[in-house]
Amino acid sequence: MTLTNFDREKGLARLATMERIRAFEEVARRAAVDEALVLGAIHLSIGQEAVATAVIEPLRRDDYILSTHRGHGHTLAKGADAQAMMKELLGREGGCCGGKGGSMHIADFGMRMLGANGVVGANITIAAGAAHGIKLLGGDQIVVCFFGDGAANRGPFLEGLNWAGVFDLPILFVCEDNRYSASTLTSDMTSGNVADRARALGLPTTEADGNDVTALAATAAEITARIRQTGKPEFLHARTYRLSGHTYFDPATYRPEGEADEMRATRCPIAKLRGELVQAGVAEGDLDQVRQAAEKEMDAALDAARDAPWPAAASVFADVQDIGSPVEEAF
Amino acid sequence: MVRMTYADAAKLAVAEAMRADPTVWCVGEDLGRGGVFKQYTGLVEEFGPKRISDAPISEAAIMGAAFGAAMAGTRPIVEMRFADFALCATDELVNQIAKARFMFGGQSRAPMVIRKPMGMWRSSAAQHSQSLESWYVHIPGLVVCCPATPQDNYAMMKAAIACDDPVVYLEHKDIWATEGEVDTSLPGRFGKAGIRRAGMDVTLVSWSNTANLCVQAADRLAEDGINAEVIDLVSLWPWDKRAVLTSVKKTGRLVVAHEAVCVAGFGAEVVATVAQTMVLKAPPVRLGSPRGLIAYAPNLEDQMRVTADMIAAAAKKTMEFETA
Numbered sequence: 001m002t003l004t005n006f007d008r009e010k011g012l013a014r015l016a017t018m019e020r021i022r023a024f025e026e027v028a029r030r031a032a033v034d035e036a037l038v039l040g041a042i043h044l045s046i047g048q049e050a051v052a053t054a055v056i057e058p059l060r061r062d063d064y065i066l067s068t069h070r071g072h073g074h075t076l077a078k079g080a081d082a083q084a085m086m087k088e089l090l091g092r093e094g095g096c097c098g099g100k101g102g103s104m105h106i107a108d109f110g111m112r113m114l115g116a117n118g119v120v121g122a123n124i125t126i127a128a129g130a131a132h133g134i135k136l137l138g139g140d141q142i143v144v145c146f147f148g149d150g151a152a153n154r155g156p157f158l159e160g161l162n163w164a165g166v167f168d169l170p171i172l173f174v175c176e177d178n179r180y181s182a183s184t185l186t187s188d189m190t191s192g193n194v195a196d197r198a199r200a201l202g203l204p205t206t207e208a209d210g211n212d213v214t215a216l217a218a219t220a221a222e223i224t225a226r227i228r229q230t231g232k233p234e235f236l237h238a239r240t241y242r243l244s245g246h247t248y249f250d251p252a253t254y255r256p257e258g259e260a261d262e263m264r265a266t267r268c269p270i271a272k273l274r275g276e277l278v279q280a281g282v283a284e285g286d287l288d289q290v291r292q293a294a295e296k297e298m299d300a301a302l303d304a305a306r307d308a309p310w311p312a313a314a315s316v317f318a319d320v321q322d323i324g325s326p327v328e329e330a331f
Numbered sequence: 332m333v334r335m336t337y338a339d340a341a342k343l344a345v346a347e348a349m350r351a352d353p354t355v356w357c358v359g360e361d362l363g364r365g366g367v368f369k370q371y372t373g374l375v376e377e378f379g380p381k382r383i384s385d386a387p388i389s390e391a392a393i394m395g396a397a398f399g400a401a402m403a404g405t406r407p408i409v410e411m412r413f414a415d416f417a418l419c420a421t422d423e424l425v426n427q428i429a430k431a432r433f434m435f436g437g438q439s440r441a442p443m444v445i446r447k448p449m450g451m452w453r454s455s456a457a458q459h460s461q462s463l464e465s466w467y468v469h470i471p472g473l474v475v476c477c478p479a480t481p482q483d484n485y486a487m488m489k490a491a492i493a494c495d496d497p498v499v500y501l502e503h504k505d506i507w508a509t510e511g512e513v514d515t516s517l518p519g520r521f522g523k524a525g526i527r528r529a530g531m532d533v534t535l536v537s538w539s540n541t542a543n544l545c546v547q548a549a550d551r552l553a554e555d556g557i558n559a560e561v562i563d564l565v566s567l568w569p570w571d572k573r574a575v576l577t578s579v580k581k582t583g584r585l586v587v588a589h590e591a592v593c594v595a596g597f598g599a600e601v602v603a604t605v606a607q608t609m610v611l612k613a614p615p616v617r618l619g620s621p622r623g624l625i626a627y628a629p630n631l632e633d634q635m636r637v638t639a640d641m642i643a644a645a646a647k648k649t650m651e652f653e654t655a
Contacts, residue, residue: 064403066399095436096436096438097434097435097436097438098436098437099436100433100434100435100436101434101435101436105434105435107434107435107436107438107439108438109435109438109439110438114399114402114439115431115434115435115439117427118426119422119426119427122395122422122423122426122427124395125391125392125394125395125396125398125399125423126395126396126398126399126402126423126427127399128392128395128396128399129395129396129397129398129399129400129401129402129403130399130400130402130403131399131403132396132399132400132403133399133400133401133402133403133404133405134403136354136356136381136382136400136405137354137403137404137405155391156391156392156395159387159389159391159392159395160392160395160396162387162389162392163386163387163389163392163396166387167384318437319432319433319436319437320432320433320471320472321432321471321472321473321474321496322494322495322496323474323494323496323498323521323522323569324474324496324521324522324568324569326471
C-alpha cells in the first residue's frame with residue numbers, strides 16, 4: 001500500500017471510529033461475561049470494524065443504513081450515542097429502544113439507522129424499500145444495507161437485489177463477508193459466490209478487502225458518490241473475518257485451530273491502520289491515546305448503563321399499536 | 332348514497348385517499364393492468380405507474396420493500412393477490428412489520444394496508460381459498476379487518492389507509508361483484524361491529540362473507556318466527572366485545588359462524604369471551620369448516636362450506652334447547 005496520498009486526519013478519524021467500536025464490544029463482552037449485565041445474546045463484530053467505518057464515512061447524516069444482528073459497529077459509525085446503546089444492551093431505561101429490543105434490535109432513527117435485525121437477510125428487502133420511499137418522495141438520500149455472507153443464501157437476497165435493480169433505487173448492498181454463517185463455514189453451504197450472484201442480477205459489483213480501512217474508504221466514497229449521482233443500486237463484497245464466535249458465548253471450536261489467532265495477528269484492521277499512521281509519522285503514544293479515549297468512553301457508558309433503572313413496567317404495553325392497543329384490550 | 336360493487340367501493344376509497352395524500356401508493360403484481368380481480372382498474376391512468384406500482388412475483392420483497400418505504404415516510408397499500416400467497420411474506424409481516432415499532436422503542440411506525448383477498452372462490456382448491464384471519468389476530472401489532480359489504484369495504488379501507496398501525500385487510504374473493512348502497516360520509520371504525528339485523532331471540536356473530544350468510548339465515552329464521560340479531564364484527568382486532576356481550580345478554584343464545592377452519596378459529600375467542608362473562612340459555616355454537624382441506628371438485632369443496640341453512644339450523648337448535 002502506497003502512503004503517498006495518505007490523509008493523516010482521516011486516518012485518525014477512522015482509527016477513532018474503529019477503536020470506539022472495538023472498545024464498545026469489548027466492554028459489552030465483559031459486562032456479559034464478568035457481570036452478567038447483558039442478559040441476551042450479543043453478536044460481536046470484533047475484527048470487522050473497518051467495513052462499518054469505511055462504508056459509513058462518506059454518508060450524510062440523512063442517508064439511511066440498515067444493519068444485522070451483528071450491528072453495534074454500523075450503529076456507532078452512523079453516529080448513535082454509545083451510552084444509549086449500552087443501556088439498550090443492559091435492557092435499561094434510556095436505552096435507544098427503551099430496553100425493548102436489546103442488541104439485536106438496536107436502532108437510532110434520529111441518525112437514520114433503521115434498525116438491526118434478528119432475522120438474517122430480512123433487512124435486504126426493507127432497505128430496498130427505504131430506497132424506494134426516497135425515490136417516491138423525490139429525496140436525494142441513499143441507503144446502505146449491511147448483511148453477512150450467510151444472508152446471501154436467503155430468499156430476500158434475490159428478491160431485494162432484483163427489486164432495487166428493477167426500480168433503479170439508490171442503495172448500496174454491502175455483503176460483510178466474515179466467512180461464517182453462525183457456526184458453519186459459509187463456503188461449505190454456498191453454491192458459486194456472492195459477488196457473482198449480484199452481477200447476475202445486473203448490479204455493478206465491487207470486491208474489496210474489508211480489513212483495509214484506508215483503501216475501502218476510498219472505494220466506498222467512489223461507489224456512494226456514483227449511487228447518489230445515478231440513483232442506481234450497487235453491490236460491495238467486503239471480505240473480512242469474525243474474530244469472535246457467533247455470539248459472545250460461542251467458543252467457535254468449529255474453526256481450524258489457530259485460524260483466529262493468525263487472523264488476529266496478521267489481519268487486524270485496527271493494527272493495519274495503526275501501522276499506516278505510524279508510517280505517516282504519527283507517534284505510537286498518540287495512537288494509544290485514541291484507544292484509551294475510546295475505552296474510557298465505553299467504560300463510562302457501561303457505568304451509566306449499570307446505574308440506570310429498569311424500564312417502567314407499563315412500557316411493555318406501549319408502542320405495540322394504537323388501534324386495539326393492549327393497554328385498552330387486556331382483560 | 333351511491334350503488335356500487337364491493338370491489339369498486341374499496342377502489343373509490345383508495346382513489347380518494349391517493350388524491351388527498353401524495354404519499355399513499357399501491358404496490359403489487361399486475362396492478363398496472365388493474366390487478367388480478369380488477370380492483371385497481373383505472374387507477375394507473377389517474378395516478379401513474381409510480382404510485383400504482385407493478386411488482387415482480389416477489390411477495391417477500393413486496394411486503395418488505397413496502398415496509399421500508401413506510402419507514403422512509405410513505406403510506407403503502409400492499410396487494411398480496413391471494414391471502415394464500417401472503418404466506419411467502421410471513422417473516423416480513425409477522426417478524427418485521429408487526430414488531431418494529433415496539434422493538435425499536437417507538438422510533439418507527441408502519442402505516443400500511445396489507446390487502447389479502449381471502450376465502451373460497453369456486454374451484455380454486457387448497458392454495459387459493461383459505462381463510463387465515465385468526466392467524467393475524469394472534470399477532471400483537473396488527474389490526475385485522477374483514478369487511479363483508481360495499482359500505483364497509485369503502486369505509487374501512489378509508490380507515491385502514493388513515494391508520495398509523497399496519498392493517499391486515501382481508502377482502503372476500505367471492506363478493507367482489509356484490510352491489511350495495513355506499514354512504515361515503517359514514518366513517519369506518521375499527522372495533523365497531525355492525526348490527527346487520529336486530530333481533531331478540533338469538534345472536535348470530537360473524538364477519539366477512541359469512542356475515543352475509545348470517546343475514547340470509549336470519550331471513551329464514553324469521554319465517555319460523557325466530558328473530559335473530561346479526562352482528563358483523565367487521566374488524567377482528569380490535570373486535571367489538573361490547574356489541575356481542577350486549578346482544579347475548581339480551582338473547583341468551585349465541586351462534587358464531589365463519590368460513591375458516593372451526594378448530595382454533597376466531598369463533599372460539601368469541602364464544603370463550605361470552606362464556607366467561609355470562610350464563611347462556613343454551614350452549615353456544617361455533618360453526619366453521621371441518622379441519623379438512625378445500626378441494627377442487629364442487630361436491631368436495633362444498634363439504635368445507637358453512638351455509639346459511641347450517642347457521643339457521645344451529646340457531647334453531649339453541650332455541651329448542653331445554654335445560655335439564
